Amino acid sequence: TAGLPPDAIGGLHEKALAQLDPAHRDFFEGGAGRETALAENVRAFGRLALLPRVLRGAGPPDTTVELPGARAATPVLVAPTAFHRLAHPDGERATARAAAAAGTVLITAMAATTAVRDVVAAAREVRADASVWFQLYLQPRADVTDALVRRAEEAGCTALVVTADSPVFGRRARDDRNGFHDLPPGYAAENMRDLPGAAPGTTLDIAMSPALSWDDLRRLRERTALPVLVKGVLHPDDARIAIGEGVAGLIVSNHGGRQLDAAPATVEALPRIAEAVAGRVPVLLDGGVRSGADVVAALALGATAVGVGRPVLWGLAAEGEAGVARVLAELAEQTAHVLTLCGARDCADLDRGQVVVRGRWGV
Numbered sequence: 264t265a266g267l268p269p270d271a272i273g274g275l276h277e278k279a280l281a282q283l284d285p286a287h288r289d290f291f292e293g294g295a296g297r298e299t300a301l302a303e304n305v306r307a308f309g310r311l312a313l314l315p316r317v318l319r320g321a322g323p324p325d326t327t328v329e330l331p332g333a334r335a336a337t338p339v340l341v342a343p344t345a346f347h348r349l350a351h352p353d354g355e356r357a358t359a360r361a362a363a364a365a366g367t368v369l370i371t372a373m374a375a376t377t378a379v380r381d382v383v384a385a386a387r388e389v390r391a392d393a394s395v396w397f398q399l400y401l402q403p404r405a406d407v408t409d410a411l412v413r414r415a416e417e418a419g420c421t422a423l424v425v426t427a428d429s430p431v432f433g434r435r436a437r438d439d440r441n442g443f444h445d446l447p448p449g450y451a452a453e454n455m456r457d458l459p460g461a462a463p464g465t466t467l468d469i470a471m472s473p474a475l476s477w478d479d480l481r482r483l484r485e486r487t488a489l490p491v492l493v494k495g496v497l498h499p500d501d502a503r504i505a506i507g508e509g510v511a512g513l514i515v516s517n518h519g520g521r522q523l524d525a526a527p528a529t530v531e532a533l534p535r536i537a538e539a540v541a542g543r544v545p546v547l548l549d550g551g552v553r554s555g556a557d558v559v560a561a562l563a564l565g566a567t568a569v570g571v572g573r574p575v576l577w578g579l580a581a582e583g584e585a586g587v588a589r590v591l592a593e594l595a596e597q598t599a600h601v602l603t604l605c606g607a608r609d610c611a612d613l614d615r616g617q618v619v620v621r622g623r624w625g626v
């Protein structure tokens with residue numbers, strides 16, 4: 264990655280914005296409501312400063328992290344995002360190849376435009392032990408959920424990520440304005456093909472339901488041997504309940520500001536969740552992570568790893584697999600660099616006291 268311009272990710276963002284179809288650009292970029300949560304995720308990281316430790320003899324940091332069903336070379340994972348083929352014709356296969364090459368985990372979305380078996384196969388072509396997790400929306404029809412889980416298991420996914428922040432679909436003004444509510448002809452949510460209740464050869468719509476509960480999560484856990492993580496937890500009480508339910512990990516997320524617009528910035532929710540979890544399971548975070556300093560701040564505040572959503576889509580839209588590879592390499596390299604500057608030996612060698620809020624840290 265030597266020779267990258269100082270803001271490679273910013274450059275890919277601009278290139279992606281210029282190349283994407285405007286309605287698809289708005290779908291990838293936009294958020295719910297007034298896009299407050301979307302903006303705050305990024306701004307909250309900007310309000311944080313890092314206090315480095317000095318003369319600790321740490322040497323170059325070991326950035327590997329141990330996660331449920333995966334060991335990652337960097338604490339930066341690919342968050343699940345829908346419809347990669349709208350960003351680039353190579354779609355999820357390109358993302359999977361780049362994530363595998365970077366030695367990190369791809370969380371492939373249930374709403375992917377490539378079937379999970381093809382996504383895992385693409386990752387494993389690059390690296391035989393590549394880890395792919397499957398993101399799942401629990402379906403009101405349990406037989407549909409079961410069929411999806413079987414597909415993820417048979418594909419070789421090593422964990423399930425249940426997205427719990429979507430009892431209904433978020434209201435996104437940009438998509439409403441553009442009339443963007445469905446995939447264009449020629450694209451489909453391939454994981455939803457030929458499921459129970461679908462006519463042969465057709466795809467089922469992804470259902471969201473406010474009737475789903477911890478009972479449904481328990482039912483899922485009883486039917487799979489895969490570790491189950493819950494994504495979209497912001498309340499410390501939900502973190503405690505999730506642990507009582509035996510989840511393998513939590514992802515602090517507000518869905519990139521696409522669901523509840525009144526939700527707090529994820530990095531502001533993280534410390535209380537980490538406190539409630541008290542190290543019993545890994546806590547991950549996504550939302551607004553755009554630099555190695557953001558990654559390190561999240562690690563110091565109690566995250567084991569972070570996910571990135573939009574930056575991956577920028578790389579994909581701008582340059583396909585190579586663009587995703589550049590985004591992941593840049594974030595991994597920045598993370599290692601900032602860890603070194605902070606005197607850390609590894610991703611866990613940081614503490615909460617190393618993060619301060621700018622302008623509120625005495626005088």
Ligand code: FNR
Pocket residue numbers: 290291292304342343344345372373374398426494516517518519520521549550551552570571572573574
């Ligand atoms: C998402 N996200 C998401 N999450 C999920 O669980 N299932 C999904 O299908 C999607 N789809 C999706 C599409 C697009 C275009 C975006 C931008 C996001 C949310 C995603 O996993 C993650 O929470 C956020 O993207 C993290 O925020 P940043 O990194 O985009 O700021």
